[in-house]
Amino acid sequence: MGKVPTGFRRAVAGSSQSALFKASNSSASILQEQIPPPITPLQSHKKSSKKEPTKVIAPAKKSNTPPIIFESSNLSEAKALFNSYISSLKYTPSDPSFYNSILQSYSSISSPQNAIFFLNHMIKTRPSFSPNRFTYQVLLVQSCALPDETSLANVHNTLNFMKNTGFPPNQVTADVAVRTLSGCGREEHAIELFKDLSSQNVLPDTYTYNFLEEGVKPDRYTYNTLIYGLSKTGMVKEARKFLAVMSEMGHFPDEVTYTSLMNGMCRQGDALGALALLEEMEAKGCVPNSCTYNTLLHGLCKARLLDKGVELYGVMKKGDLKLETGCYGTFLRALCRNGRVAEAYEVFDYAVESKSLKDVTAYSTLETSLKWLRKAREQGLAV
Structure with a gap:
């Protein structure tokens, strides 16, 4: 395969970042406001010879205490208790946080599937209740906080449920899931989900990424997925920083890494910068492939740099690369x-x-x- 002629290249000035960039205060603030607290049983469930009546607590306006404390994970009993409590109220609450606290109370002792069934029951019986994203994050935290799970099946079921109900995963969703999985000792699942969401352009922010470098080491595929997603969504500067971090962590960029970044640069109109990256790529011993050249040729033509494109096409012909x-x-x-x-x-x-x-x-x-x-x-x- 031919090399790009020296006169054809253009060097670009730039400095590589040698460390992970820090999360912004606004990002951390958003996370703190939207991430629900860890689910923990709200009452001891020790067996007693004497059966005590189920407790019903009146809701307090400025308290996180749920209005209902569930002592059984049985779905039928949970529905009955909810119906009984709602019927006893003099007015019908419409604040989603009221119902979210009830859902969180039940999900703390139930299975993920039963928690979804219980949410559907609340929606059906109380039309005034309009679930918000926090509602579904309660379910997501529950599905992530199962320490003995051997797969992400329950997590994916919850994410699909969110998507089907009009709340597709977003950056906060990714943060909630990754942090909860990691906090429950499911680091490998956190990395797996990180990759899955990144490939779907649901990109965790740098706060989440930094939370992962703490005991979990991403592999080359993780970095490539992240760089691809960032580049595709226009976050080229961030992607370029991860290119430097990737090398420092001992995972040398390959043709997939460089091509993804070039594609993002061309999308932003920086075709010459992408062309200079080709020189950097070859200087580091990474051989560009057909996709790399096609990405660059397409970008040069879009940027109306036809002469450069014709020269690159000549290099492709010498290397017998397909269009x-x-x-x-x-x-x-x-x-x-x-x-x-x-x-x-x-x-x-x-x-x-x-x-x-x-x-x-x-x-x-x-x-x-x-x-x-x-x-x-x-x-x-x-x-």
Whole structure:
């Protein structure tokens, strides 16, 4: 595979960060406000020879004490107790925090599935109750706080339940889950969930990430997933910092790492910066692949740096690298827009000969580009 010519590259000034960046005060504040306290049994459940009546406590306006203390995890009994208590009230509460405290009380001694059933019962019997995100975080904390679980099945069930009810996972959700799992000794599950959520563009913030470097060591896949997610969502500066951290932790970036970051830089219009990253990549002994070059070519064309794109295309040809469909189409349109039709035909020939695309796809893309050029010339928009 050919190297990018020296004159073709452009170095960029920049300094790499050598340490994890700290969480902002606002992030920590948001977390503190929204994360529910750890679920703990609210009353001892020792067996007694004498059965005591279930306790019902009137709600206090400024107290975290739940209005109902459940002594049995039995779902039917929990529903009956809830119905009895609500019926005894002179007015129907509508504040979600009132119902959230009841849900938290029951979920502290029940299974995750029964807690969901109980929440559905509250919603059905009390139409004035409109669950909020905190409601579902109560369930999430419960599913994460099961120390003997061997999988994330209950956690994923809760996350899917949240999504289906209009509360898809967000950054706070990720923070709650990761912190709870780690706090319960489920560090490996915390890392696994961290990867899953990051791949879905639900990115934990730096506060959560720093909370994880404390006894848990991310692997290369973890870093790649994080850099990909940050780059895709426009957080390129943050992704670049993790590139430095990744190296310091002994996980050297590979072609996937660099390509993800280049893609993010091109999306932000910094195609030249992405091109300079290619030089850094090769200098460190990492060989770019076809996806790397296609990402850069696409970015250069989008940034209207066609001459640079043509030079990069030459490097790709020398290395017998295939053109991807999206990159091929963008490159052809850029050439036609600039009146370089002969070169567009040459690119078409290479795409067919290298079997980069099916013949019909390659031809239809060229035909569309030429039609656009003809129309643009009629309107005086192209040379």
